Amino acid sequence: MSQAETATGGGPPDSRARPARAVWSLGLFRSELAVTFRRWRTLALLAVLAAVPVLVGIAVKIETSDGGSIGGGDEGGPAFLSQVTGNGLFLVFTALAATLPFFLPMTVGVIAGDAVAGEAGAGTLRYLLVAPAGRTRLLLAKFSAVLAFCLTATATVAVFALATGALLFPTGQVTLLSGTSVSFGEGLLRAMAIAVTVALSLVGLATLGLFISTLTNSGVAAMAATVGLLITVQILGAIPQLDEIHPFLFTHYWLSFADLLREPVYWDDLLKNLGLQALYTAVFGSAAWAGFGARDVTA
Amino acid sequence: MAQIQPRSSRRRMVRYGVPVAVAGVAAATVGLVPALASSGDPDLPKVSAEELVTKMAKADVEHLSGTVKVNTDLGLPSLPGGSDGGSGGGFGGPHGPGDRAGDGKSEKPDVSPGSELTKLASGEHTLRFAAAGPDKQRVSVLESAGEYSLVHNGRHLWAYDSAANAAWHSTAPKGAHGKKGKGDDAAGPASGVTPGSLTPQQAAQQALKAVGKSTSVTVDGTAKVAGRDAYQLVIEPKGAPESTIESVRIAVDADKGLPLKFTLTPKEGDKPAVEVAYTKIDFGSPDPDDFAFTPPKGADVTEAKPHRGSAPGGAPKAPGGLAGLSGAKIVNESAGDWSKVAKIDTGMPGGLGPAAAGGKSGGGSGEQAQKLLDGFTEKAEGDFGTGRVISTRLVNALLTDDGDLYVGAVTKEGLVKAANQAAG
Numbered sequence: 001m002s003q004a005e006t007a008t009g010g011g012p013p014d015s016r017a018r019p020a021r022a023v024w025s026l027g028l029f030r031s032e033l034a035v036t037f038r039r040w041r042t043l044a045l046l047a048v049l050a051a052v053p054v055l056v057g058i059a060v061k062i063e064t065s066d067g068g069s070i071g072g073g074d075e076g077g078p079a080f081l082s083q084v085t086g087n088g089l090f091l092v093f094t095a096l097a098a099t100l101p102f103f104l105p106m107t108v109g110v111i112a113g114d115a116v117a118g119e120a121g122a123g124t125l126r127y128l129l130v131a132p133a134g135r136t137r138l139l140l141a142k143f144s145a146v147l148a149f150c151l152t153a154t155a156t157v158a159v160f161a162l163a164t165g166a167l168l169f170p171t172g173q174v175t176l177l178s179g180t181s182v183s184f185g186e187g188l189l190r191a192m193a194i195a196v197t198v199a200l201s202l203v204g205l206a207t208l209g210l211f212i213s214t215l216t217n218s219g220v221a222a223m224a225a226t227v228g229l230l231i232t233v234q235i236l237g238a239i240p241q242l243d244e245i246h247p248f249l250f251t252h253y254w255l256s257f258a259d260l261l262r263e264p265v266y267w268d269d270l271l272k273n274l275g276l277q278a279l280y281t282a283v284f285g286s287a288a289w290a291g292f293g294a295r296d297v298t299a
Numbered sequence: 300m301a302q303i304q305p306r307s308s309r310r311r312m313v314r315y316g317v318p319v320a321v322a323g324v325a326a327a328t329v330g331l332v333p334a335l336a337s338s339g340d341p342d343l344p345k346v347s348a349e350e351l352v353t354k355m356a357k358a359d360v361e362h363l364s365g366t367v368k369v370n371t372d373l374g375l376p377s378l379p380g381g382s383d384g385g386s387g388g389g390f391g392g393p394h395g396p397g398d399r400a401g402d403g404k405s406e407k408p409d410v411s412p413g414s415e416l417t418k419l420a421s422g423e424h425t426l427r428f429a430a431a432g433p434d435k436q437r438v439s440v441l442e443s444a445g446e447y448s449l450v451h452n453g454r455h456l457w458a459y460d461s462a463a464n465a466a467w468h469s470t471a472p473k474g475a476h477g478k479k480g481k482g483d484d485a486a487g488p489a490s491g492v493t494p495g496s497l498t499p500q501q502a503a504q505q506a507l508k509a510v511g512k513s514t515s516v517t518v519d520g521t522a523k524v525a526g527r528d529a530y531q532l533v534i535e536p537k538g539a540p541e542s543t544i545e546s547v548r549i550a551v552d553a554d555k556g557l558p559l560k561f562t563l564t565p566k567e568g569d570k571p572a573v574e575v576a577y578t579k580i581d582f583g584s585p586d587p588d589d590f591a592f593t594p595p596k597g598a599d600v601t602e603a604k605p606h607r608g609s610a611p612g613g614a615p616k617a618p619g620g621l622a623g624l625s626g627a628k629i630v631n632e633s634a635g636d637w638s639k640v641a642k643i644d645t646g647m648p649g650g651l652g653p654a655a656a657g658g659k660s661g662g663g664s665g666e667q668a669q670k671l672l673d674g675f676t677e678k679a680e681g682d683f684g685t686g687r688v689i690s691t692r693l694v695n696a697l698l699t700d701d702g703d704l705y706v707g708a709v710t711k712e713g714l715v716k717a718a719n720q721a722a723g
Contacts, residue, residue: 079443079444079445080444082462082463082464083461083464086464086596086597097444172596173595173596175461175464175595175596175597175598176461177444177445177446177461178439178446178448178459178461179446179448179450179457179459179461179466179592179594179595179598180595181593181595181596248329255443255444258443258444258445259441262439262441262446263589264586264589266366266427266441268366268578268579279325279329282321282325283318283321283322283325284318286317286318286321287318287321287322289314289317289318290314290315290316290317290318291315293314294310294311294314294315
């Protein structure tokens with residue numbers, strides 16, 4: 001610890017120097033955001049995410065158009081599917097529950113994995129570093145852009161689900177899991193809280209992806225490694241014999257967002273989820289910082 | 300600075316030290332915090348077992364809310380396919396025998412409390428419990444993206460299953476209301492299952508009923524449960540070698556006298572067969588709105604048949620299935636409380652399929668069925684004839700070829716002995 005303190009204290013005072021820095025990093029963040037969201041790949045990923053709730057909504061509508069019910073109320077299909085016909089708002093929850101295990105994290109893995117490695121692979125990373133922004137600042141800008149993507153991706157699913165649900169199904173009083181009915185407005189608020197929770201659930205994976213991205217010069221390799229890791233963790237999480245390690249897998253509390261639909265809200269797992277994501281962010285964020293700061297950038 | 304080349308190697312080492320330190324701190328937090336929270340049994344004045352039991356009996360906590368974790372590992376034999384349906388049956392859910400007639404392909408989902416209780420007989424479940432006086436209780440079984448709620452408010456008992464969007468309603472007859480006894484469940488309408496019967500309090504009271512000469516009750520140290528100081532009451536069978544039960548542990552709140560944790564450990568294996576424990580408890584008054592239930596729009600509502608309330612077998616059950624089955628007869632009254640065996644005439648001689656033929660192997664399909672049967676039962680012989688024993692960690696059952704079913708929390712030998720007594 002003391003060594004670290006002396007190192008930062010005795011280092012060159014470049015971190016506190018110019019007043020123009022704040023403007024600089026805002027500009028850097030803005031340009032990162034533009035780079036991320038102007039890509040065709042990003043737009044294609046968002047389009048795929050938007051298509052999921054629309055398809056689910058149409059499928060449910062067709063299936064129930066002859067008065068039948070979905071799945072008999074029990075197992076089968078993503079959570080909340082059987083409630084969609086009663087209230088269109090539930091399509092938001094269904095869509096998030098359906099995309100959270102794989103679609104959403106996969107897109108986050110692609111964006112996060114490509115963030116640094118993609119620049120390195122394209123030979124643009126060194127030009128970014130030539131600008132007087134510093135590596136830490138660049139990493140922070142990249143991280144913020146990935147976080148913005150997490151939020152955008154979740155919001156895309158939620159908004160398209162809400163629109164589809166409102167168009168195809170009745171809306172009105174929302175029945176919570178506990179059997180309590182609340183107004184549509186409160187239901188909408190809870191849906192927003194759920195969307196934010198889902199976005200935050202992805203932060204751990206996003207940081208992990210960014211860390212992997214700093215290790216390699218190949219964007220494809222970083223994406224594949226991140227998504228592969230996601231699949232591995234999902235598989236580990238499904239093996240009951242490994243339940244000792246399950247609470248430490250970043251996917252473990254993902255579906256706890258449903259607890260926001262209880263009355264009163266059951267906070268235990270939600271807080272555990274946020275804590276776990278913060279833990280992953282701290283560990284892999286600092287690892288990315290250390291690795292990237294000390295790395296030879298040759299491309 | 301804007302550097303393409305990294306800094307010196309010494310600074311590189313420092314840099315790598317940061318994530319290692321962060322990981323270390325994280326690991327320490329994850330590892331130490333729960334350890335610190337659970338370690339250090341509280342220092343409490345010594346009490347005798349009688350004092351503690353009295354304290355429990357006097358406990359008058361009517362307002363509380365909390366989270367309860369139920370962990371059940373009864374070691375039920377796993378049947379190929381559809382094991383869910385039958386697994387709870389042997390332990391006599393609160394249903395009368397005829398109640399389940401509509402099961403299976405019934406049109407309305409069965410959301411009555413009985414069918415839900417059988418689900419609690421295996422695995423880990425989280426329950427939320429709230430009570431405000433003897434007339435208002437609510438318990439919710441938290442499922443992944445679903446919830447099963449049971450709300451008792453005055454004469455009304457509602458059950459709601461969010462996955463099926465179906466509700467079940469039962470009303471107590473007018474006279475039955477307001478009769479307040481020990482425990483929360485005295486006024487329990489209909490099937491006798493009230494939210495109260497799922498708390499550690501209820502489970503502990505059931506176990507204490509079994510106290511007699513054949514039981515040793517001691518206080519064994521203290522513990523911290525749900526952040527509260529508690530005494531540990533240990534109940535062990537005395538002189539009952541045939542009992543499958545090793546011990547029952549009840550953690551009693553040192554201040555309120557409320558049981559906070561109930562652990563039932565069988566002799567076989569060290570993992571508890573049943574563990575019911577508060578993980579969080581709050582003695583404040585819960586929101587009265589929590590007890591007002593109106594079935595949500597579009598929900599299927601099933602009304603309970605009004606006279607079912609007086610049906611036998613409606614007595615609240617301890618989650619461990621300690622209580623007897625309806626219509627059962629105790630065959631070995633002379634035995635200690637812990638070795639009692641109940642006999643039920645199933646009225647279907649022939650026992651378990653091909654076994655009735657005395658092991659004579661028939662065709663190919665018969666042999667297969669025989670193998671299947673051998674998979675989860677054991678042959679037994681005695682004065683009662685022959686039969687088959689179905690074993691779990693806690694309760695064993697012997698079905699004779701004459702169609703008699705002997706059930707008890709005793710070992711296979713104890714079961715055979717009791718059956719011999721009954722036959723002879």
